[in-house]
Amino acid sequence: MIPTADLYDEHGDALQSLALQLRSFGGHPRFAGPIRTVRCFEDNALVKSVLATPGDGAVLVVDGGGSLQTALMGDLIAQSAVDSGWAGVLIHGAIRDSVAIAELPLGVKALGTNPRKSAKEGVGVVDEAVTIDGVVFRPGARLFADEDGVLVER
Template sequence: MMRQSLYSAVVCDALDGLGFTNQSPRTQLLSLTVDEVLVGRCRTTSWEEIDFEDPAPYELELQAVDSCEPDDVLICAAGGSMRSGIWGELLSTAAKNRGCVGAIVDGAVRDISKMTAMGFPVFATARCIYDSLNRQRVIAVDEPVEIDGVIFRSGDLVLADQDGIVVVPQEIEEQAMRNAWQKVHDENITRDAIIDGMLATAAYRKYGVL
């Protein structure tokens, strides 16, 4: 129901109304695979760039994927690095098999066409063909991460679509979702009134929604 009716902008507005005014990264994290609303629970990973032979290649990223639970969204905080494509087809396949519903990557990804064919939602900063082996690695799982000044914590609700990405802290999730549903309702009434001929100024005066 949430995937069909809610969207990132209205949730961001609801968070604004609660005083949480920095819950959506302004950096360009674009949908690179499928055009749908991604909704799930954050599963965070923190990445670093390396320039040596990794003694335990892919270790923590594989652990993160294998420990995914249904409705998880993998959050890859890599500081926007273009050093390699840290997410691709095989990780998407493994994550999807565990019930993961998508990935948000503050960095580069590869295997775009294959992930698109899988129907696996991936939001990322860019594309990069290089393998992450000996270029980047996961250094922490399930610890708070930061993307463009916004904090993501494992278990937080996250929504992503063509407008952007918004994360909802667990401690205010219930109220934020209630307010978001109310705004969707109010926007629908306002839209119908405008379609029926009411001027936008009059509709705003009457319903207080824009």
């Protein structure tokens, strides 16, 4: 994968740059793919169900409202994502089981960690555009992530 700095140098403002500082947790610090989205708040049922479907190299962007009160993904859901062929997951919220997730061949970026489980009611929406820190993540647009940050096609 081309480093995000080089991609930005080549494509400039055709790419949005996420200024929000996310931590990298997965075994693959560099990942890219077409975007799918989930918007939910302290409820990971939709995250779990989407990541259990064929990913075909996609990246799931989860707008969890920035909440760090509960984890939206743990090691079992992350393993399901690997088994289903997802390239990565970006979570505007927290994860848990970070040590186990670091061993998986999956890109994972999130705000932080919290061992507390989330609700499982399935409240939220799937595959609608979400905005995180001013960057619009549209289903089907490509996302590029590495150690320097996250870029998204406009």
